[in-house]
Amino acid sequence: xxxxxxxxxxxxxxxxxxxxxxxxxxxxxxxxxxxxxxxxxxxxxxxxxxxxxxxxxxxxxxxxxxxxxxxxxxxxxxxxxxxxxxxxxxxxxxxxxxxxxxxxxxxxxxxxxxxxxxxxxxxxxxxxxxxxxxxxxxxxxxxxxxxxxxxxxxxxxxxxxxxxxxxxxxxxxxxxxxxxxxxxxxxxxxxxxxxxxxxxxxxxxxxxxxxxxxxxxxxxxxxxxxxxxxxxxxxxxxxxxxxxxxxxxxxxxxxxxxxxxxxxxxxxxxxxxxxxxxxxxxxxxxxxxxxxxxxxxxxxxxxxxxxxxxxxxxxxxxxxxxxxxxxxxxxxxxxxxxxxxxxxx
Amino acid sequence: xxxxxxxxxxxxxxxxxxxxxxxxxxxxxxxxxxxxxxxxxxxxxxxxxxxxxxxxxxxxxxxxxxxxxxxxxxxxxxxxxxxxxxxxxxxxxxxxxxxxxxxxxxxxxxxxxxxxxxxxxxxxxxxxxxxxxxxxxxxxxxxxxxxxxxxxxxxxxxxxxxxxxxxxxxxxxxxxxxxxxxxxxxxxxxxxxxxxxxxxxxxxxxxxxxxxxxxxxxxxxxxxxxxxxxxxxxxxxxxxxxxxxxxxxxxxxxxxxxxxxxxxxxxxxxxxxxxxxxxxxxxxx
Numbered sequence: 001x002x003x004x005x006x007x008x009x010x011x012x013x014x015x016x017x018x019x020x021x022x023x024x025x026x027x028x029x030x031x032x033x034x035x036x037x038x039x040x041x042x043x044x045x046x047x048x049x050x051x052x053x054x055x056x057x058x059x060x061x062x063x064x065x066x067x068x069x070x071x072x073x074x075x076x077x078x079x080x081x082x083x084x085x086x087x088x089x090x091x092x093x094x095x096x097x098x099x100x101x102x103x104x105x106x107x108x109x110x111x112x113x114x115x116x117x118x119x120x121x122x123x124x125x126x127x128x129x130x131x132x133x134x135x136x137x138x139x140x141x142x143x144x145x146x147x148x149x150x151x152x153x154x155x156x157x158x159x160x161x162x163x164x165x166x167x168x169x170x171x172x173x174x175x176x177x178x179x180x181x182x183x184x185x186x187x188x189x190x191x192x193x194x195x196x197x198x199x200x201x202x203x204x205x206x207x208x209x210x211x212x213x214x215x216x217x218x219x220x221x222x223x224x225x226x227x228x229x230x231x232x233x234x235x236x237x238x239x240x241x242x243x244x245x246x247x248x249x250x251x252x253x254x255x256x257x258x259x260x261x262x263x264x265x266x267x268x269x270x271x272x273x274x275x276x277x278x279x280x281x282x283x284x285x286x287x288x289x290x291x292x293x294x295x296x297x298x299x300x301x302x303x304x305x306x307x308x309x310x311x312x313x314x315x316x317x318x319x320x321x322x323x324x325x326x327x328x329x330x331x332x333x334x335x336x337x338x339x340x341x342x343x344x345x
Numbered sequence: 346x347x348x349x350x351x352x353x354x355x356x357x358x359x360x361x362x363x364x365x366x367x368x369x370x371x372x373x374x375x376x377x378x379x380x381x382x383x384x385x386x387x388x389x390x391x392x393x394x395x396x397x398x399x400x401x402x403x404x405x406x407x408x409x410x411x412x413x414x415x416x417x418x419x420x421x422x423x424x425x426x427x428x429x430x431x432x433x434x435x436x437x438x439x440x441x442x443x444x445x446x447x448x449x450x451x452x453x454x455x456x457x458x459x460x461x462x463x464x465x466x467x468x469x470x471x472x473x474x475x476x477x478x479x480x481x482x483x484x485x486x487x488x489x490x491x492x493x494x495x496x497x498x499x500x501x502x503x504x505x506x507x508x509x510x511x512x513x514x515x516x517x518x519x520x521x522x523x524x525x526x527x528x529x530x531x532x533x534x535x536x537x538x539x540x541x542x543x544x545x546x547x548x549x550x551x552x553x554x555x556x557x558x559x560x561x562x563x564x565x566x567x568x569x570x571x572x573x574x575x576x577x578x579x580x581x582x583x584x585x586x587x588x589x590x591x592x593x594x595x596x597x598x599x600x601x602x603x604x605x606x607x608x609x610x611x612x613x614x615x616x617x618x619x620x621x622x623x624x625x626x627x628x629x630x
Contacts, residue, residue, distance in 0.1 A: 051525050071528045078529040084522035088544040098530035101540070146526075153530055 001062055001156040001189050002027045003048065008057035010043055017043045019213040021057075025157075025191065030183050032204035033193045036236070040213040041193045042161055048191065049159050050074045061156055077150030077188075081162040083142045085134040091145050092117050092130035098153035120148040123182075140171040151186075160192035164199060176203055197237050201225065209233050231343045234272040241317035243287070243307070245271040245342060252342070255310075260285035260336050269344040273337035275302055278319040281336050288334045289317065291327055299323070305333055390606070393599040405600040410576055411585065414601075418582040419608060421493050422561030425500035426508075429557045430550055433508030440509070441516045455509045458502055463566030470499050471571040491573025496581065499567040504557030511553040515546055547623050555616040562609055 003025040010018040018040045025031055033041040046052045048059060050071035058067045066074055086094050095117045099108055108116070121127045124144040134142055143163065150158060163179065164172040180203055183190055194200050200207045201221040209216045209224055209232075216236075217229045228234040235242070246253045246268045252261040254271070260283060261271075289307035296302075303321045306314035319335055321327050394402065405411055440452055458466065474481040474490040481489050489495050519542060527537040543550075565583040572579045582605055589598035 049529060051529070071525075072531050072533065075531070076529060078526065080522045080526055082520070082522060084520060084526035086523065086527075086541055086545075088547075097527070097532070097540075101527075101530065101532040101536045149526075149530065 003157055003189065003191075004058075004060040005044070005048070006058045006060065008044070008047060008054045008059065010040075010047060010052065011055045017213055018047070018054075021213070021215055023208060023215065023218065025189060027189055028187045029189055030180070030203065030205045031191045032200035032207045033191065033210060034195070034197060034200040034207050035210035035216075036195060038212070039210040041195075041208075041210050043213075044210070045159050045161055045191060045193050048157070049076050049078050051078070075153060075156050077153065077155030077158040079143070079146045079150050079158075079160040079163055081165050083134075083146040085142055085145060085149070087134050090131050090133060091121070091126065091137070094134070094145055095120055095149045095152050097149065116152060120152055123151075124148045138171075139167050140175055143167065143175060147182075151188075155188070158188045158190040160190070162194060163192055164194070164196075172199075179203065201237075209236065211236070228272075228341065231270060231272065234341065234343070238274060239318065240272050240274050241319075242270045242272045243315055243317065245269065247342065254287060258285045259287050261340065263342055267342065267344045269342050271337070271340055271342050273340040275318045275320040276300070277337055277339035278335050279338050280321065280325070281334055283334075283336070286334045286336045287317075288332055289314070291329055291331055291333050294321070294327060294329065301327075303327055303333060305335075387606070390599050390602055393596060394603040397596045397600055401596070402600055402603075405597055406604055410580075411582075411601055411604070413577045414580050414582040414585040415604065415608070417493055417496065417579060418562055418605070419612075421496040421500055421581075422558050422564075425497045425504055425561050426554050426558035428497070428501055429504045429508045430554050433505055433553060433557075434512050434546070434550060436505075437509045437512040437516055441513055455506050458504075458506050463503065463564065464570065466502055467499055467567035467570030470495070470502065470567065474498060474571065490571050491575070491579065493572075493579050495571040495573070496568050496579060499571050500561040500564055503564050503567060504561050507556035507560060508550070508553035511556065512546060512549045515549040519545065548620050551616055551620045551623070555613055555620075558616075559609060559613060562605065 005021060005023040005025075008018055008021045009016065021040070021044060023044075033044060035041045043052065047054050050066070050069060050073075054067060058065055060066065061074065086097065089097065092114075096113045099113045099116065102108075117130065118127070121130060124147060126141060126144055126148070129137065129141065134145065137145065147160075147163075164175055167175065176199060192203075201224070204221070206218060206220055207224050208218050211232045217224055217233045219227070224233055224237050228237060231242070234240050243254055245259075246256075247263045247266045249266070250262050250264060251258045252263055252271065253259070260281075287307065289305040291303050292306050293304040294301060295304075300320050301323050302318050305317050305319060307317065308314055319333070321333075327333060397405070436455065440448065440455075471490055472478050474495055476482065476485055476488055476490070478490070489498065523541060523545075524537055527541045532540065563583065565581075565587075568581055569584055572581060572584075574580050574584055582601055586598045586601050589595075589601065
């Protein structure tokens with residue numbers, strides 16, 4: 001089911017949690033809503049589910065305007081951050097709940113519900129646990145029960161709120177891979193919320209980066225990492241440093257001096273670059289600063305550099321340096337970004 | 346080090362090293378305290394009853410007036426506790442779920458039956474529900490005061506806070522997400538309440554019921570004013586005990602008390618077993 005979100009606005013007590021948000025979700029896509037807390041990502045997910053209603057704007061499920069349909073009418077699968085399993089029901093009862101509560105006209109017969117529950121248990125690899133109660137399960141198992149429960153109603157879209165937030169790192173990684181496989185197998189349109197960029201980049205077909213109630217950028221992992229379209233995305237995704245620069249006559253100037261970079265349009269703004277997109281150089285026109293620290297990070301070495309700022313607090317940047325090249329603390333490092341982007345002020 | 350290790354091995358298992366010391370002291374105190382407050386008086390009660398011998402005891406037990414009084418006491422307490430469970434749960438729901446002006450006032454009012462002298466409540470109810478009282482006159486010719494119905498009303502008043510105060514905290518802990526999960530799965534409001542929320546509250550509701558019921562069985566002050574105290578009809582067992590005492594029939598009084606004690610104990614035990622069973626099904630509720 002494709003979902004179209006059209007100029008959605010959501011206010012809580014006149015505070016706008018979402019502001020003019022539009023998004024098209026294609027059928028079968030796996031989408032991540034990524035952003036810091038308070039960016040409105042969970043609000044957007046709840047609006048799609050029908051757990052909240054927009055102040056303004058529409059939500060379309062296919063051709064149908066679902067903006068004012070109740071959550072029951074929308075037929076969405078929602079997996080909550082803390083799973084929200086019914087603790088007085090067994091695993092099987094939990095999964096079958098959505099079928100059992102249907103009006104008698106559309107309710108499948110008992111045997112069929114049982115069959116479906118056992119199929120779903122197979123699918124989430126929990127066969128044999130149908131008579132357990134939720135408090136007898138581990139976090140990862142509860143998560144999968146919640147997913148099976150949401151899938152039981154054959155939802156038009158699957159929504160997951162911080163699906164791995166409450167799990168420990170190892171289980172998290174396993175479940176992440178498992179969810180990707182699960183999605184590829186079932187082909188359900190899926191939207192999940194996360195504040196973990198690694199999770200979003202690894203898992204999703206497209207990542208929706210959000211900040212302060214707005215969508216900053218929508219794109220594949222490569223798009224948002226390699227071609228960030230806003231200073232927020234550049235600094236939120238991955239590591240980056242930035243320096244205030246000017247562009248005059250096609251030359252990039254930092255503190256009035258050329259740094260050996262050229263840019264077509266004259267402007268003033270911030271120069272963003274990633275630590276790995278930097279080369280050390282001996283040329284005259286380059287950035288330079290004092291090495292204040294260096295640390296080993298997996299297969300690389302990162303140097304922290306302070307660039308003097310006329311008596312003000314120095315600019316702090318981080319660059320990647322060759323693992324074996326000697327770079328001494330307190331020495332002068334000269335470098336130049338190889339890939340960068342200037343965002344005008 | 347070694348010496349103390351051997352010593353602790355040889356010593357009592359209860360006395361294992363603990364970061365919260367004082368087990369022996371607190372247990373000793375608890376036992377002494379319970380003995381003084383509960384066990385010794387009950388033992389005295391049984392002792393006095395034993396003076397009657399079996400046949401005497403049975404005679405009192407089989408006495409029509411005793412049976413009717415016990416029936417009135419337990420029947421009205423049971424009915425009142427049932428009514429309190431329904432409306433007390435509803436009241437707790439309103440107090441936990443909605444924010445409205447005067448909520449704190451209503452919340453405070455729930456505790457009033459704890460604080461008010463029960464005789465005051467009894468007199469107030471008696472005058473309200475009497476055939477010529479404000480409320481009682483509306484129901485004529487159906488009589489409320491001076492019948493078992495009047496007793497039920499007094500006991501509802503007395504038992505209400507027990508239900509509200511036991512259900513309320515558990516209700517406050519219910520995760521909003523659970524209700525939302527039920528809704529996303531297609532459950533309507535009715536199904537959510539009866540299939541998802543109430544089962545989770547069952548242990549708390551049972552506790553509230555047990556407390557209200559136990560309190561109702563023992564209630565004296567408020568009931569005697571509204572009951573009319575007609576033997577065989579609206580005479581409660583505690584009143585019969587007082588009557589026996591006034592006749593200096595101490596053995597008769599303690600015999601009735603013993604019977605009440607046994608029935609109450611049996612009923613509370615059953616309720617506790619049901620509770621343990623429902624709790625065991627899904628961990629701590």
